Amino acid sequence: MQPMPRANWKGYLKxxxxxxxxxxxxxxxxxxxISLHMLNRETHHRLKRHYIxxxxxxxxxxxxxxxxxxxxxxxxxxxEPEEVAAAIPESNKTLTVSDFIPCNEIDDLYFDxxxxxxxxxxxxGEAFVLIREGMREQNVAALAEAVLFRRVRMLLIRPEGVGLIATTLNFDYEVRSASEAFDEVPDMKIKGEMLDLARHIIGTKMGTFDPAEYEDRYEAALGELVKAKIEGRPIEAPKARPTAKVVDLMxxxxxxAGVKGKKGGRAAKAAKQPAAAKRKAG
Structure with a gap:
């Protein structure tokens, strides 16, 4: 039997x-x-940080x-330290629910x-299950406020399996405006063969999300490097990945999409079929 994980915070859901x-x-x-430390190359002693x-x-x-x-x-x-300490809000160890909202109402940009x-x-247990099932029945999430780790935080609480997930939320001032990133995106319409091909490519790539299928390649390479050095094996230089070439969009x-020739082929026609069939049916 695995030991219970250590709680980061204990209090009350109200x-x-x-x-x-x-x-x-x-x-x-x-x-x-994998955690790496800074060392003195000559002595192999770990370095300590000093403020200068x-x-x-x-x-x-x-x-x-x-x-x-x-x-x-x-x-x-x-x-002064006592002035900073005085600004820290006093905690009453309570997650106080202010509102219930639809589960999908909050943009995930606010998720922390x-x-x-x-x-x-x-x-x-009984009170916990009552809260969980009441929220699941209504398909809602709870907005709650609490002092966590010396800061006032807003949390979104949602049913998940037999428990609840509480996600801390970014405040509005912490989320940057999308216009800062998208200001230079051109305002244009895409249609015709180009859009049909895009639909076809997306359709052939449809799948589901399984986090187990994705690997942290940097972490894996770093682990292999450490293992090779411990075992005294030669370090193989990583193979250079081909550089992406800028080509004509079409x-x-x-x-x-696997289309050959200038005017498209079966894949392009297949991409158009659903839309054509829909128009015919209409």
Whole structure:
């Protein structure tokens, strides 16, 4: 039997007068990634980080370090540790539900980090299942607020299997406007053979998402490198991946769809068939 994972946070889920003891557990973690440290090449000793005064070049000891807010070029407002501590909101260890909303109402741009939300006490099972099934029955998610890890956070809570998933949400000021990225996207319409080919290519690539099928190639290569060095095996240089060539868009679509010649072929005709059949049926 595997030991229970350590809870990141324990408190109460509060909906009106209904209170249920709950615990948050990390749902996605990067702790399994290979960790590399900085070493002295000559001694192989691990390096320690020191803060250096940008003007004098001298190291600054911990008890002389203080946080500051930049108010101008090379001008800072000094904040004492007790002042920063006073700004941290007091936690009452409660996830207070403010609203229930449709499950798909929030844009996933606002999703930050997922946690498993489970009962923190065996006696809380009935209340927990009641909340979970009530939400599942109505197909809703809960918006809740709590002080987590010294910050006020908003969370979206959704039913998942026999438990609940609580995802911390980014605040509006943290999500950048899409126009910053899409400002130069041309306003144009695509139609004809080009769109038919695109539909055909997408149709041939339709599938389902299985996270087990995807591999972190960097992590795998790094693991193999470490293993080879431990075993004293020669390190093989990675094969260079072919550079993508810039080609004519229509040519690229035809090659992707398996179409030969300038005026298309069976794949292009097949791509058009569903639309033609639909028009005929109408």
């Amino acid at each position: 909906i009106g007068e209904l209170v249920c003891p709950v615990a948050l557990y990390t749902a996605a973690s990067k702790s399994e990634r 005064d940008s003007e004098t070049g001298k190291p600054v000891e911990r008890d002389e370090q203080v946080k500051g807010y930049e108010i101008g070029k090379d001008e800072y407002l000094m904040l 980090k997922p946690y498993y939300l489970a009962p923190a006490d065996p006696r809380a 040519q690229a679509l035809r090659e992707s």
